[in-house]
Amino acid sequence: MNAPAIVILGAGALETARRIQMLYAGSQVYALQGRVAADVPYTELGAQLRELYASGTPIVALCAAGIVIRCVAPLLANKGVEPPVLAVAEDGSAVVPLLGGLAGVNVMAREIAAALNVSPAITTSGELRFGTCVLNPPEGxxxxxxxxxxxxxxxxxxxxxxxxxxxxxxxxxxxxxxxxxxxxxxxxxxxxxxxxxxxxxxxPRSVVVAVSGGAGAGAAADGAAGSAAGSASAGVAASTGAASAYTSSAGIAANVRAALNEHGLATLSLAALLAASDRMTDPALAEAAASLNVPLRFAQTRPEDGAPPSNLLHAALRLPYETLHDDPDAGVALALTPLAIDANTIGMGRGRLTVIGLGPGSAELMVPAARLALDHATDILGYETYVKMAGPFRAEQRVHGTDNREELQRARHAFELASAGRSVVMVSSGDPGVFAMAAAVLEALEAAANDAWSAVELAIVPGVSAALATAAQAGAPLGHDFCMLSLSDNLKPWSIIETRLRHAAEADLVMAFYNPISRARPWQLDKALDIVRAYRAAATPVVLGRDIGRPGSTLRTVTLGELRSSDVDMRTMVIVGSSTTRRFAKGVEGGEWVYTPRWYE
Known part of the structure; x- marks a missing residue:
């Protein structure tokens, strides 16, 4: 079961929510933005509950049961796939399971009620009579x-x-x-x-099916071609059909189901689909496993072990089993274990490396896909400051924080972990593809030319960059053409930075400056501003956003003529407007808006 989301409306529920959170590793407290600070802020209860419900996340809502029911009612359809949903009184005096009887909601109700020292309000007849939900067997x-x-x-x-x-x-x-x-x-x-x-x-999920490729497919194809009435065209068709059935996702799944049917086994008894590790990137295997609704696992075999799929079972299974079926021509072998088997103990899974951006720092500006990747990670890597921002983590998750200057070493370490079958997240601030770790990860992958690394499932999840976060606070200074420039010459010569500054300023692009100044290069921002001032009026608006999205953030708008390097530090985003960038007073709120129109006069 996924870790539950504990959803609260106000500060009065936070203490109870934290007590419930202690029961479930990886759970987070969702709180209404502006009322109380917790782990994840949200802006509208109904939308948040429906999003959690649709994603299959168990929900523990600390509010009236009627509110929860009305919020998720539009999504109620299939009782067999709904996640657990519970309503808990803010003070912990009542625990009411609402939905998810087949997903363990009553088990959760008893666990939460025991922690809060109250009796759960279970109304399921079978549960009350027999003390368990007969229709909700355990994992496996x-x-x-x-x-x-x-x-x-x-x-x-x-x-x-x-x-x-x-x-x-x-x-x-x-x-x-x-x-x-x-x-x-x-x-x-x-x-x-x-x-x-x-x-x-x-x-019980006690059947493991191994599928292989190679000689068996050829033998099957040759046999089919040989029986095709001597016709050359028929022979080609038969051979192609046999090979397709052997290597396509539909063919693999059909062969597996045929083997199960031959032995009277249920598809629901499958624990995993097993293949050779050199087929990790084969999309047909992933699609076949998905159609069979089982995990895909891999075994490493030696070339001298040969092609029969039964060799994969021997390499991957670490407990006694009975081989029920071994058909090299169909490329399928079935193993039956005495009890349900945990798929995670079979061979190894395909490793995954996800490069994420945290956004500018606040949890509410982290995209949901990044949070999901962190929740499912076995290992989290990154610059130590950013890794701490990504927490909290479960006790079993491994955290590898490093110095900010060790990017390529960090990327190589991530691939080593992922190629061993682990689920790894590489953390960046902002967007990982903007002056951050995505480029370093791809650079390490290209340079290594390592087959095991190439087999890792690599994904890059976008984030809200510092420039975008600062621009949103100021209004819309990036509303027309713009560019992003790093003023750091650690990885490129200053002469290139000067050339790009000159061209961008001459092209009248809005410019967002990353890494504008540091103790090691205090002169460079002034030099950059001198170049820009040769092409921009002194009245050009400049937005200065420091630590936007983090505690203590500040936002100022000055003119290019007023700006001094002493106004800026390494944690400041500098956005220099174009000739069309405008500013005007907000009115009663105070302050002003800055925007760049989408048109040119």
Whole structure:
């Protein structure tokens, strides 16, 4: 289950929210912006709850149950896929599970109620009678059919007894009416349900399917071509069809389902799809795993081990198993383990490296995709100051903070971790592609020419850059053509900076200056301003945004003639307007707006 979002409206609920947060690693407290500071601010309750619900995030809302119901009501459709949703009184005096009976909402209600020392308001009949939700098996198990499950529980509530066949330790303490001769049976088995209405079938995810490529595909294709009535065109068609079935996503999935059907196994009993590690970037495999709704895992085999898929099972499985099916021509092997198996223990997953931007510093300006990447990361890397801004982190997450000058070493470290199957996040401030870590990551990848690094799933998540954040506070000074320039000559000669400044100023572009000044180069900003002043009027507006998005931020507008290097430090964003940039008073609020019109006179 994903970590829940704990949503509050006011400061009176914060203490209770923090107590609940301690129960769930990775959970965050969402608070209404302007009322109370927490982990994640939001501006409108209904929109925030619907966004969380739609993403499958469990919701613990510290407000009236009716408010929560009305907010998510437009999204209620499929009971089988809804996340847990609970309403909790602000003072912790009541815990009410609302939605997600099949996703463990009553389990959460009991956990939260125990922490708050109250009784949960559980109303589910089966849960009250039997002390557990029979239709909500634990992680690693799947209910064969929810419709049949509801009828089964109704029969139990009507007075029928049941027997349990198979390993179901989570039911040991349940107050089920049991009888060895009962007509009804709870069957825990990887075998497919045959439709009988006197059984509640629960499938342990205990089957691992390995798929291979290479010689088997060729043999299958040759056999198909040889049986094509001697016709050359028929032979080509048969060969192409066999190879396609072997290597396309639909073909892989069809072969897997055929093997499962041959042995009477349910698709829901699948724990993982397994392939050779040299196929990590094969999109057909990823699509096949998605269509089968299972994780995709990989095994490393030696060339001398040969092509049969059963060798992948031998390389990846670390516990006893029975090989049920081994067909090299179809490229499929099935292994059955005695109990449900955690997919994370099978071989290795494809590593992932996500380069994110935190935005200018405040949590509300971090894009949701960046927050999601951080939540799912095993490892977080970056300049130590930025890594601290990205927290808090769960105890099991590894944090690797480094000095700001170690960008390429940091990128190489990230690829080493990701190529070992870990989910890594590289943290930048602002936008990672604007004078930040995305370029360093790609530079390291290109220079390494490392196959293992190339197999890593690399994603770059945009962020709100310092220039954009400062511009938004000031109004719209970047409303027309603009450029971004770093005044640091650490990585490029000052002569190039001067040339670019001259061209940008002559082109009448609005200019955003990053890294405008430092103790090591106190003269460069004045030199840059001298160049700009040769092309811009002294009255040109200049926006100075210091630490925008962080505590203690300041925003000033001066003219180019007034600006002095003493007005600026390394944490200041300098936006120099064009000849058309304008400024005017805000009115009763005080201050002024700055904008660059979208037209030229």
């Amino acid at each position: 198990y799947a209910l064969a059919d929810i419709g049949q499950g509801k009828r089964f529980v109704s029969d139990l509530l009507a007075g029928e007894s049941t027997r349990v066949e198979g390993e179901a330790p989570w039911l040991d303490d349940a107050q089920l009416p049991r009888s060895a001769s009962a007509r009804l049976a709870i069957r825990v088995t990887p075998r497919a349900w045959d439709g009988r209405d006197d059984e509640l079938v629960i499938h």
